[in-house]
Amino acid sequence: MVNDESSRGCLRIAIASYDARFFRICQNYISCLDRDAFRCDIYQSGKELLAALERGFPYRAVLLDNALSDMDAPAFCSQLQQMSPNCRPWLLLVPACDVDELCRFIREEGGQQPESDTVHKMKLSSLNSLLFDLQSMLQSQAAPTDSDAALVRLLLCWGEAPGALGSQYLRECIAQALRCDPHFAIRKDVLMVVGERHKVSVTAVDSGIRRLIRSLNALNKPAWQSFKRRHCSPHQHLTTGKFIYAVRDELLMPPQDPAEQPLSEGDLQTHEREFQPV
Incomplete structure (x- = not known):
């Protein structure tokens, strides 16, 4: 049984x-998230579902x-x-199957297909990680928020690629931090959530962000120097925790009036400037 197509923009x-x-x-699992963000279609026949997929039904998850x-x-x-x-x-x-066993089965069935393509196109989930995986799908589909767009601009000003692993960890940590109580715990409320989403340890997320900090220190762009001074x-x-708090505070700062912004080194006050004839 397939529901109607009335809700465009939902994850199918x-x-x-x-x-x-x-x-x-x-x-029940899906209802723990934003129910309006998902559209569920129900099938009893495997052949019908396979036929729907072949016809191009945009199911992000099965x-x-x-x-x-029938099978x-x-x-x-x-x-x-x-x-x-x-x-x-x-x-x-597939809750009835062990994820590792199913992963091996799918790779064997894939024959000559490159493993990276299999892993990228079809991620295997379990009931324990289903909520995190569905939330990750939502975030990957959603348009960037204003805060994420501002963070991307910061990273570019600092000379770092927004899509690099450390930058991606930072962006997800900041998105999580902005949803938390102001006095959130870095490890429990932020790093652990991002780590579970990526199926990596808290240490791996922390290490990725610390590598990002080292890279930014090595580049040492003027915008990065200014950020650290503030x-x-x-x-x-600058530890991972202090960095996340600092970036969050930076994004929450109200925009400054240009007249009130501190002068950079070497800038002259208006009355000190020499006006050249045109």
Whole structure:
């Protein structure tokens, strides 16, 4: 059964099972997020879902029970893997199968297909990580927020690529920090959330941001020097936590009136400037 197409802009999810209880379980998980951001279509037949995918239905995720009316989960995955990568969902959940075992099965079924393409096009999820994976899909689809756009401009002024891994960790940490209480805990409220989303440790996220700080110190652009002067004492070591707090505070600052902005070194007051004849 397929719902109508009335909600453009939603993430489309296909839930496939022969058991109504599986539908309720999946919908309970999805209801923990923004329900208006998702559109769920229900299938009992694996063949019908595969046909819909081949016709180009834009399902970003398939939540697959082990029992369908006409095939089991491994048979469905085998046929799914033979399809064009452009037809496959971004996310695949099969709670009845171990993720590592299913990953090996899909790679074996992929034959000569490069592993990187398989991993990129079809990420395997579990019930434990489903909420984080769905939230990640939402964030990847959403247009950049004003704060993220401002952070991208900061990174470019500092000389760093916004899409680099450390920059991406920072952008997600800042987005999370802006949603938190002002007195948030860096490790628990920010780094852990971003790490779980990427399926990496807190240490890995922290290390990525510290590498970003070292890179910015090495580049030492004027905009970076100015940022550090505003948020750090001259000889203060900039840790991951202090950096996240400082960037968040920078983004929350009201824009300054140009007349009130401090002069950069070498700038002259208006009365000190010499006016040259035109």
